[in-house]
Amino acid sequence: MRDKRLDFLRRGRGERFKPLPDQELEKLPDDVWHKCLGCRELLYDKDLEANVWVCPRCGYHHRITVHERIAMLSDEGSFVETNHALRSLDPLEFTIRDRSYKDRLLQAEKDAGVSEAVVTGVATLDGVPISLAVMVMEYLGGAVGSVAGEKITRAVERAHQDGRGLVIVSQSGGMRMHEGLFSLMQMAKTSGALARLQQAKLPFISIIADQTYGGATASWVALGDVIIAEPGARVGFSGPRVLQAIKVRLADDVQKAEFMLQHGMIDLIVPRPQLRGTVIQFLHHFKGHMRCAAQVVPSQANGSAGNQRRKDEK
């Protein structure tokens, strides 16, 4: 459970902190207390939530729900979901042994509570009109098939059409094998749409959350005007399972946000509590060609990390 890559955050803390053994932790009610996945410190849920699920002690970024992310990156009440009714057609009639892909999709929808590996919509962020896409790791590991690719493409097109800024939060295991080459084609589709958005001089802020691999990294994620990652986020080309299959072993620190920053692939690493404020700053810098820009009024709430969950989400 102990995550070595966060050891540097604990340096100097000496032996003062002694985590509880696992069996004792399991006895605690998990809706009040959380064990930090980084330092195993016991944390009060309310404190964690107030800090957008970043451990106040070690800085570990816990996974948050898509709704929390949307709340964090939009003005309260401004988000309107788009294309939520799109579903896969299972073009290959893919079956693994006796289990069909269609069943798998129904199961994924039940497990993740959303209908696809990405939720898209329009919103304002500090008054700036944006098109927002947030990927969902819980849905088939964030694997991108036709629907996720289509939704991202439509989010790009919506930004283009309305003159909005584009913000995509990515987390993805790669391209979805169940849809074969259709999945791979989403790389070309999304890149094509982004080329047009960028020719129209509209900004794209690409945000990398923990675990972004494969076709997602090698298409829209890498094409942001600004690319921001959360601390410690795993990001790379071939995911761990593919690496295992091709018998390649990479050092633990290679496919990490910090490595990518060091090698000039991303612009910034921004801790989650500051993410909203940073994105707002960029949107204001880059709003020159946004067509709705005239209506934009910067608010005083610049930088507040909204962590309220929207109740009327749909």
Add this chain to the structure above:
Amino acid sequence: MNRLVSELEFEKGLSEIRSALEKLTKADPRKVPDLAAQRARLEAQYDQQLAAIYREIIPWNRVLISRHPQRPRFLDFAAVLFPDFIELHGDRRYGDDGAIVGGPATFQGRSVILIGEQKGRSTKENIMRNFGMPHPEGYRKAERLIRMAERFDMPIVTFVDTSGASALEEDEARGVSWAIAECLRTQAEIHVPIISVIIGEGMSGGAIAIAMGNRVLMLEHSIYSVIAPEACASQLWRDVAAAPEAATAMHVTAQQLLRLGLIDRIVPEPLGGAHRDPTTAALYLETALREEFSRISFEQFDWAQQRYERYRQFGQVTDTLSTTQKAPTG
């Protein structure tokens, strides 16, 4: 036809005839009086069996053919189709990648830019070419050549043959994902036509990175896939031995992909695969490319738009609201 190539798993029935043929080639004609007749008989037998084996062929076997070590590579085809090809080197940023080769050439009296993924044949060449797995600088070189084609109004022909982009630490450090993404975006931006041909293995992001063609062709026994069947099998079936099933399920062959409308044309190969008769294979490809070139008028056509539309339509989805109520716009 070269009947002495090594057989694949599913062609094992041929190996006995082949070794008999090999013995005959080494035999002294003075000692074997009916050598010609014996050979003719064996060859006929071989051809008959070969035809029987290739009458029906499962997707997995095409995966094996596409990887045959003696299968013609990009430069083998280029030598026949583009005799005046000049290789250009380097990405002007870091280095020169041996797994992606490109430069100008003439085809049907027209200047074109050729870009192809190149696997090696000898161990030495394979090391130089990283077994056809391009490093980031390969894709950056490709991107540079694509921009060159745009500047000088030259159509682009790309040849795809890779088991995937290189995925080592050095590739992550130099941004292999970034190189691929930028190569895709550049192909979306340019206005000259691109014809892409999958000649062997078209595996994953490393393949599509140079295959965003206005027209996409596949050789009869080539494959094109989101992931290697073995990797798919080990992840979804939890058993690498299920690779043949995965190959069928993922629809990796030219025949399956043409039916799905994901590619535009299949280029036939000589009986038994291109490696048994590379010259004829090159001729078939030349014929197909000639037809492609004569079909596309190079003047006054918006190739960028056609390319956008071609890729925009991929990915069938259904809007579960559209039948009952109006879908939300956007």
